[in-house]
Amino acid sequence: MAIRPVPDRVADAAARTAADETARAESARIVSTLIRMTGDFALAEDCLQDALAKALSEWPTVGVPSNPGAWLTTVAKNRAIDLLRRASAESRAVQRMALEPSAPESEVDSVDLLSAGTDDRLTLIFTCCHPALSMDARVALTLRTVAGLTTAEIARMFLVSESTMEKRLVRTRARIRNTGIPYRVPPAGRLVERRDGVLAVLYLLFTAGYSATTGDSVLRRPLLDEAIRLTRVLVELMPDDPEARGLLALMLLQHARSRARVDSAGDLVTLQEQDRSLWDRVALAEGLALVAHRASGAGRYELQARIAACHADAIDAEHTDFERIVLLYDELDALAPSPVVALNRAVAVSLSQGPSVGLALIDSLVAGGALTGLHLLPATRADMLRRLGRAPEAALEYEHARRLAPTDAERRYLDRRLAEVTS
């Protein structure tokens, strides 16, 4: 049943809303259906775009179909047949498609064309996140093809022009075809390392969006929601995978604290000083539930989620189980050693065993030199000195950190600390 047509701007807006929502919800299914039929990644994308354009021109007058996803699939599929026929009448893809009955557009409401299962979407995610594509390319293609965002939307999020983003996407699709990247979920022997590549893309999307919650770039905030949405899809597709669940938990637990991360003046508030009543209880509960079952041999995302869960579980900063957090950092450090993990571990140690123990760890990190240039190193050292009452040394370190800080919000935070130790 179609919505009664209203030929005016209201109808145009309704058609655009319906088309955008359908693209977001179903583009992964539709594109993967088309790739499965045609074997051509770029062609599948183009056909969906053509179908969306047709929807915007037809839906305002004839009404939004009751099953817009099925309508788009049929139109895109017919477009693919048309293009392939034009390209080559002998094409094997056309022969393959000719075997599948194509319903006329007027009948689509009664035909379930969205038969592509969840496996197709998983295949699409693994293809978009193939390690032979650059990280920039993977991120853009995943947002375009799996999340169904428009090129303009992605361009805005990455602060580049639409034509730059369009070129990146075109080059990426060409690379998939030219290098022979297969449209396939990797075999069992390679699944874990390839899954890690997918999780890295999703986490990068999340951190890009999360860092924007401090007000530096409002335009990047939607990345956070997209990252969580896509990770949910991955968890749905790989329900037994602890790392996919761990990543979703980590995102939810961090996201739950977003509202408390900045005060009314737009200044940063540290985890220790946050107003915990501002934390999103629903997101916290969901995140905690995802890591509720303790399993041995936890992966890096699960361990980070468990650390975030320790903070989420505490009534206030003072009642946080920092000893457990230190143990989790030990596990993380054994699994994936990095100077940033060592820095965070030093902070947890200082909160459970006192700032002098923490300071010794920080000093060995400074001597190691791996974090030179990162403002967090002098900022953390300054915090330890401040807690030890060594104000003049703390002030020097806060000044050092301020020179290295990448954002205004962080500089304002360091100014506040500096004022505390110099007053």
Added chain:
Amino acid sequence: MEYLFLVCTDATAPAYDPADDDIETWVAEVEKRSGVHYGNRLRPPSDATTVKVRDGQLGVTAGPFAESAEWIAGYDVIDCADLDEAIEIASRHPMARYGQIEIRPAWPFD
């Protein structure tokens, strides 16, 4: 698809260990796949000769066209179903452990 493997040195790789060199096993495995396979080890770049013709004039120079820290030490031409298969085969080449392998798809003629 046809892929060219450029078997390259890598200054940052662990030192070559002749005891770990299982190139015969690798070649046997690749040939068992019944795909096209042709490859060999190359003499060092110091034995290279570079040829150009400009305005009808032949120019011959001793040495490679570009000096670099890394050089191509061998090559293989292999027919693979897709890039994943090519990566899998390349990953088992002994020089993946002691050097690096650049995989280049051939331009398809269709």
